[in-house]
Amino acid sequence: MNITILFGHHVRLHRKKRSLSQEELADLCGLHRTYIGAVERGERNITLLNAEKIAAALDEPLPSFFIESKNDN
């Protein structure tokens, strides 16, 4: 799976697990709602600093966003 799609997949998973809207997550990490939506769809080649902001806002370790599990496909 492409790395940006994998990252976006994990962002959506963790966000929904916390019952956060894209807007609420965007506010938590100081990014725009539409940017979060595009990241979740794998449409943004995000930078490390923005990836770290999102992981921190979701209180999940950054490495976990790059681990592909069997049911990720």
Next chain:
Amino acid sequence: MNITILFGHHVRLHRKKRSLSQEELADLCGLHRTYIGAVERGERNITLLNAEKIAAALDEPLPSFFIESKNDN
């Protein structure tokens, strides 16, 4: 440790473990030698796709570049 510095630290570690020069690593991943140097110094807020290229060229899993061990400080 800042995420870009942590990533650069691991790139240098793995590159030296394989006795590769910055130029040889740059050639392997289709990036410029000076860019690799700046990444290793933590001076580049690298994107996921470039991070993945470097990890693949070093044949190391991308998540491992974001794990901070005690002796990383």
